[in-house]
Amino acid sequence: MATVHKINEDLVKERQKCTFNVQELTYLLDGGEEVTKERREFENILRNVKELQDEVPEVYLSHKERYENAVRKTCILQNVRNDFEKKREVLSPRNIFRAGYAVIKDVSPFFLHNGMFVPTIIGQGTPEQQAEWLPKAKAMAIIGTYAQTELGHGTFIRGLETTATYDAKTEEFILNSPKVTSYKWWPGGLGTTVNHCITVAQLYINGKKYGIHPFIVQIRDLETHKPLPGIKVGEIGPKMGFATANNGFLGFQNFRIPRKNMLMKNAQVLKDGTFVKGMNEKLTYGTMVMVRVNIVSDSAFHTAMAATIAVRYAAVRHQSQLKAKEPEVQIIDYLTQQHKLFIAIATSHAFSNTYTWLYQAYLKVVEDLGKQKQDHLPELHALSCCLKATSSRDAGVIVEQCRLACGGHGYMASSNLPIIYGYTTAAITYEGEHTVLLLQTARYLMKAWMSALEGKVLAPSVAYLVDWLKSDKQRWQNTPEVIVKGFQHVAAGKIKDAFDAIQKHVKAGKDYEDAWNLASVQLIKASEAHSRAILCDGYLRETVRTSSSVSPSLAKVLNHLVQLYIVYWTLETAGDLLVYSNIGKDDIAVLKEKYEELLALIRPNAVGLVDAFDISDEILQSTLGSYDGRVYERLMEEAMKSPLNKEPVNQSFHKYLKPFIKKAKL
Numbered sequence: 002m003a004t005v006h007k008i009n010e011d012l013v014k015e016r017q018k019c020t021f022n023v024q025e026l027t028y029l030l031d032g033g034e035e036v037t038k039e040r041r042e043f044e045n046i047l048r049n050v051k052e053l054q055d056e057v058p059e060v061y062l063s064h065k066e067r068y069e070n071a072v073r074k075t076c077i078l079q080n081v082r083n084d085f086e087k088k089r090e091v092l093s094p095r096n097i098f099r100a101g102y103a104v105i106k107d108v109s110p111f112f113l114h115n116g117m118f119v120p121t122i123i124g125q126g127t128p129e130q131q132a133e134w135l136p137k138a139k140a141m142a143i144i145g146t147y148a149q150t151e152l153g154h155g156t157f158i159r160g161l162e163t164t165a166t167y168d169a170k171t172e173e174f175i176l177n178s179p180k181v182t183s184y185k186w187w188p189g190g191l192g193t194t195v196n197h198c199i200t201v202a203q204l205y206i207n208g209k210k211y212g213i214h215p216f217i218v219q220i221r222d223l224e225t226h227k228p229l230p231g232i233k234v235g236e237i238g239p240k241m242g243f244a245t246a247n248n249g250f251l252g253f254q255n256f257r258i259p260r261k262n263m264l265m266k267n268a269q270v271l272k273d274g275t276f277v278k279g280m281n282e283k284l285t286y287g288t289m290v291m292v293r294v295n296i297v298s299d300s301a302f303h304t305a306m307a308a309t310i311a312v313r314y315a316a317v318r319h320q321s322q323l324k325a326k327e328p329e330v331q332i333i334d335y336l337t338q339q340h341k342l343f344i345a346i347a348t349s350h351a352f353s354n355t356y357t358w359l360y361q362a363y364l365k366v367v368e369d370l371g372k373q374k375q376d377h378l379p380e381l382h383a384l385s386c387c388l389k390a391t392s393s394r395d396a397g398v399i400v401e402q403c404r405l406a407c408g409g410h411g412y413m414a415s416s417n418l419p420i421i422y423g424y425t426t427a428a429i430t431y432e433g434e435h436t437v438l439l440l441q442t443a444r445y446l447m448k449a450w451m452s453a454l455e456g457k458v459l460a461p462s463v464a465y466l467v468d469w470l471k472s473d474k475q476r477w478q479n480t481p482e483v484i485v486k487g488f489q490h491v492a493a494g495k496i497k498d499a500f501d502a503i504q505k506h507v508k509a510g511k512d513y514e515d516a517w518n519l520a521s522v523q524l525i526k527a528s529e530a531h532s533r534a535i536l537c538d539g540y541l542r543e544t545v546r547t548s549s550s551v552s553p554s555l556a557k558v559l560n561h562l563v564q565l566y567i568v569y570w571t572l573e574t575a576g577d578l579l580v581y582s583n584i585g586k587d588d589i590a591v592l593k594e595k596y597e598e599l600l601a602l603i604r605p606n607a608v609g610l611v612d613a614f615d616i617s618d619e620i621l622q623s624t625l626g627s628y629d630g631r632v633y634e635r636l637m638e639e640a641m642k643s644p645l646n647k648e649p650v651n652q653s654f655h656k657y658l659k660p661f662i663k664k665a666k667l
C-alpha cells in the first residue's frame with residue numbers, strides 16, 4: 002500500500018483560507034460535474050495500473066529506451082481506454098489528452114493519430130472513404146500521422162514538392178520525392194511508429210499541376226512493420242523537447258496508391274483523370290484550423306500546470322525576511338512573486354473561456370460547410386490564427402516565468418517545468434509559425450478595415466472597427482468594460498496605421514506585396530492588439546455570463562481574476578493605450594493601485610485556485626508542485642534515483658580521475 006504523507010502545514014493553512022468552493026470551480030472549468038467525475042474515474046484507473054509505473058525515471062533512459070517505453074505505455078493506455086469506453090461514454094478529447102500526461106510524461110508517439118490523422122479522415126474524406134478507414138483508425142488497427150511539412154517548406158505549403166501524379170491507365174497516383182528538400186520532415190510518430198499517414202502532395206494530371214491535396218498512404222507493412230518498397234522513412238533525431246514524439250522523415254520513390262486514396266470530400270479526381278474543383282480550395286487546410294483551435298485549450302492546460310507547480314511551491318518555500326527578527330516569509334507573500342504567478346492563473350482562465358466560444362464557432366462553421374455555406378470561414382480562420390499565435394506565445398512566456406519563480410529548483414528536470422516549457426514553446430512554431438499566423442490575421446484585418454471605410458456591415462469580431470469610425474474615443478473610465486473598449490481602440494488604431502502605411506508605400510510606387518512586407522512589423526502589432534482585445538472581451542463576457550450561474554463566493558473570485566487579467570494587460574500596454582485611447586496618466590496611476598489591490602484579494606485564494614485545476618500528482622510529475630507539498634523530501638527522493646548515486650565510487654574515478662589527479666600532483 003502506498004504511504005500516505007502528511008500535508009505540508011503551509012498548504013493546510015492556505016487551503017483553510019480559501020473563500021470559495023474549490024470543487025465548484027473544478028466542475029466549471031471541466032464543463033460540468035459529470036465531466037470531472039469521468040476524468041477522475043479514468044485517472045484513478047490509470048493510477049492503479051502497475052505496468053504504467055516507471056521503475057527508472059524516464060529522464061535517465063536513452064533516447065531509444067525512452068521511445069520504446071512511451072510506445073509500451075501508450076499501448077496500455079489505449080487498452081485501458083478501450084475497456085473504459087466499452088462500459089461508459091466515449092471519453093472527451095480533453096480528458097484523454099490530460100490523462101495522457103499521467104502515462105507518457107512527454108509527448109506520445111501516437112499523438113498525431115488522434116490529433117490529426119483521424120480528424121483529417123473525418124474532415125477531408127467522403128462518406129465512402131470514412132467508412133473504409135475510420136473504423137480501422139479509431140480502433141487503431143491502422144496508426145497514422147499527418148505528413149505535410151517538408152525539409153524545404155513548412156509555412157508556404159503551396160510550395161510543397163512531393164508529387165502525386167495521376168496514372169489514368171492504372172487508376173493510381175504515383176508519389177515521388179524529387180529532391181532532398183521534398184522529403185517530409187517533422188510529422189509526429191512517423192519515425193518508427195505509424196503504418197499510415199496523410200501525405201499532402203502536389204497533384205499532377207497529364208502534366209498539369211492542380212495544387213496540394215491530401216492522400217492516405219500506407220507506408221509500412223502491417224505484419225512486419227517494414228517500410229514498403231519505394232518508401233524511405235526514419236526518425237529525425239533529438240530536439241529541444243518532444244523527446245518521445247517520434248518525429249520522422251519520409252521520401253517516396255515511384256510509390257503507387259489507388260485513386261480512392263486521395264481524400265476527396267473537397268476536390269476530386271475522376272477515373273479518367275478529370276479534375277473536379279471543390280467549393281473552396283482552402284478547405285484542404287481544414288485540419289490545421291481545428292488543431293489551431295485546440296491549441297488554445299492546450300495553452301490553457303499548460304499554463305494551469307505551470308501555475309499549479311509554482312503557486313504550491315511558493316506557498317511552501319520560505320526565503321528571506323521581510324522584517325528583521327521575524328521568521329523567513331513564504332515567498333508567495335512577496336508582491337513581486339504574486340505579480341509573476343497570479344497572472345498565470347488568470348491567463349489559464351482567459352484561454353479556457355476563449356476556447357469555449359472559439360470551439361463553438363468552429364463547430365458552427367463545420368455545420369455550415371456541410372450545407373455548402375462558407376460565409377463565416379474567413380472570420381474563423383483569422384480568429385484561430387491570431388488566438389493560436391497569442392495563446393501559445395503567452396503560455397511559453399508564462400511557463401518560463403513560473404520556472405523562474407521557482408528559483409534554482411525550477412531548473413530541475415524533476416520540477417517538470419522544463420518538459421512543460423519544451424512543449425509550449427514548440428506550439429509557438431508548429432501548426433503555423435507565430436509571425437506567419439499573425440500575418441494571416443492581418444490580411445483579414447486589412448480587408449475588414451477597407452469594408453469599414455466603405456460603410457459595410459462587419460463580422461462580430463471586427464465590428465468594433467465600425468464603432469471606432471463612427472464615434473470618437475469615449476470618455477475613459479477605469480472599469481473592465483471601458484478598458485476592453487480601450488483595447489479595441491488600440492487595435493483599431495494600429496489596424497488603421499498599418500493600412501495607411503501600406504497605402505503610403507503603394508502611392509510611392511511600390512507593388513502591393515512589397516508595401517505589405519514594408520508594413521509587416523506594424524501588421525503583426527495590429528494583429529497582436531486585435532488578439533488581446535478579443536481575449537479580454539471574450540473573457541469578460543464569459544465571466545459575466547457564468548457569474549450568474551455560480552455561487553456568489555465563486556463569482557467574486559472569478560471577477561477578481563478577470564479584472565486582474567485586464568488590468569495587467571492595461572499596465573503592460575499602457576504606452577499603446579496612451580497613444581490610441583482616452584486613458585490619462587492619472588488613470589494609469591489608479592490602475593496600478595487597483596492591480597495591487599487585486600493581488601491582495603487573490604492572495605488568500607491562490608492555492609485554492611490552482612487546486613481547482615485538479616491536476617493530479619501523476620499528471621503534474623513535479624517535485625515542487627505535488628498536492629502534499631513535500632517539496633524537499635521529493636527533491637531528495639528523486640535525486641537518489643540518479644544512477645550516479647547507485648554506487649559509492651563511479652568507475653570514471655579509477656579510469657580517468659585517479660590517473661589525472663596523480664599526474665597533476667607530480
Ligand SMILES: CC/C=C\C/C=C\C/C=C\C/C=C\C/C=C\CCCC(=O)SCCNC(=O)CCNC(=O)[C@H](O)C(C)(C)COP(=O)(O)OP(=O)(O)OC[C@H]1O[C@@H](n2cnc3c(N)ncnc32)[C@H](O)[C@@H]1OP(=O)(O)O
Pocket residue numbers: 094095098112113115116117147149150155156157158159189283284286287289290292295296298299378379382431432433434437441444445
Ligand atoms: C480540446 C483539446 C483537447 C484535446 C486535444 C487533443 C488533441 C490535441 C490536438 C491537437 C494537437 C495535436 C498535435 C500537436 C502536436 C504537433 C502538431 C503539429 C502539426 C503540424 O505542425 S502540421 C503542419 C502545420 N502547418 C502549417 O500550419 C502551415 C502554415 N501555413 C499555412 O497555413 C499556409 O500556407 C498559409 C496560410 C500561411 C498560406 O497559405 P496560402 O499561401 O495558400 O494562402 P495565402 O496566404 O495566399 O492566402 C490565400 C487565402 O486563403 C485564406 N486561407 C489561408 N489559410 C486558410 C485556412 N486554413 N482556412 C481558410 N482560409 C484560409 C487566406 O486568408 C487568404 O484569404 P484571402 O481572402 O485571399 O485573403
Ligand SMILES: Cc1cc2nc3c(=O)[nH]c(=O)nc-3n(C[C@H](O)[C@H](O)[C@H](O)COP(=O)(O)OP(=O)(O)OC[C@H]3O[C@@H](n4cnc5c(N)ncnc54)[C@H](O)[C@@H]3O)c2cc1C
Pocket residue numbers: 113146147148149150153154155156157186187188189243248427430431432433434435436437440
Ligand atoms: C515539435 C514540432 C512538431 C511538428 N509536427 C509536425 C507534424 O506532425 N506534421 C507536419 O506536417 N509538420 C509538423 N511540424 C512542422 C511545423 O508545422 C512547421 O515547422 C511550422 O509550420 C513552421 O514552418 P517552417 O519550419 O517551414 O518555418 P519557416 O517558415 O521556415 O520559418 C522560419 C522564419 O521565417 C519566417 N517566415 C516564413 N514565411 C514568412 C512570411 N510569409 N512572412 C514573414 N515571415 C515569414 C517565420 O516567421 C520564421 O521566423 C512540427 C514542428 C515542430 C517544431
